[in-house]
Amino acid sequence: MNFVSTDRSVRSLLRQGVEQLRSAAVPSFTLAAELLLLHVTGHDRAWLYAHPEEVLSFETAEKYFALLSRRSFGEPTQHLTGKQEFWGLEFEVNADVLIPRPETEHLIEVALDHLAVRELRAGRPVRSHGEDLTLVDVGTGSGCIAITLAKELPAATVYATDISSAALEVARRNAARHGLAERIHFLESNLLEAFAPLATCRPDIASAEAGHSSLSFDLIICNPPYIGLRDSDSLPVEVREHEPSTSLYGGEEGYELYGTLIPQAAQYLKPGGLLVLELGHNSLATVQPLLDASRWCNVAVANDLASIPRVISAERESVP
């Protein structure tokens, strides 16, 4: 049973929510209380602060306290509101997908910058709409990377894979929400394996690839699961108990998937094609040597806002 105070004004409810989440040691407790209050009222932030005296209904207050209680016990705010913003777009999220993180936006920045630089280096005009570009987001989860790139590069051909069919359902709904249902080809696949029998077994994909001499991508982008199972105990309860383990753990150490993905990427990228990978906070030392000079060039690392190496990118050598 949730306690509903007699003072149901916006100001009082917000104050009580902040206090409850603070005492439960919830991270970013003020923001969480605000987001939950916004969610139950259906209003935006400006309304919240413009109407501090507004008295909410008993039912609304009760819903709010129920959500505060679930948040206090560790459910992520985004699971309670059902959404998360990424690159200025709103994405549906639930327990089947990783909640998009702000640091993943660096992947988008790096990919867009490199694609532009690559064109300039080749003496071609920058293809700002992604004409003739084919890209794949490996481990798409909510679809945030594939959908953002499809928006940014409206003429590009976009594929997205995930090993989780439940995640792909969420990603498909997000694509539809952003009017991109027809633009993105979602495939259930272990990394890039779905593309292996392309010419023979997947005429649907093969036809989308018509014009390329063989199946190949201009960009392979991936935010893989990179946490080590050995580190699971150190994760916050919100992550450990509420986000899907397939989206978190790359293996006992965490970096295992890079060792499979990088050689696959070399196989499926066009000569000069770009690989962009998100890094775990200590995976650089293991991942960088996998991008060996015989197959890769222009290896670059970008830090996130906390100065942690967050993105590694490399081009496939032009001469395979």
Ligand SMILES: C[S@@+](CC[C@H](N)C(=O)[O-])C[C@H]1O[C@@H](n2cnc3c(N)ncnc32)[C@H](O)[C@@H]1O
């Ligand atoms: C860290 S999450 C990234 C989700 C989303 N791209 C993002 O950045 O928010 C990793 C995703 O990879 C998927 N995944 C894990 N192992 C995979 C594999 N072997 N092949 C394809 N996808 C995999 C998970 O289901 C999960 O959706």
